Amino acid sequence: MIKVIVDMNLCQSHGECVYAAPGVFELGDDDVLRWQEEVDESRREELEEAVNVCPMMAIRLEG
Template sequence: MRLVVDLNRCQGYAQCAFLAPDVFAMHGEEALLYNPHADETQREHVLRAATACPVQAILVDDLGDTSVAAGEGAVREGLSGVR
């Protein structure tokens, strides 16, 4: 699983860091740090974090034919990069 966070869109609400602390962390009040290649065991936490992002800044890519964008709850084919 690969993660992409649009850091220009991210507003530092830290919902992701709260829901998936092994993958996301806040550095200071506004800077987000994250593991772009999160372990598969973190999938459920990462998907919850992506869905909870108020500005939909997190994209979760399955590295296959499908990916899930934050807040959409639907699988989209051929999506790559930041929306």
């Protein structure tokens, strides 16, 4: 499993990560980002894309 860490002090809810890895990242009706903290290895490419497109560099992967 891959651990997904988002620094919510940096996140500005632009939602680029939601397009890159839908289902892992999700913006609530309140515009606050929610995400799965443990994600299957099979989605690594999408997660890396999310890391790369985040304008705030708020996403970090472990494992």
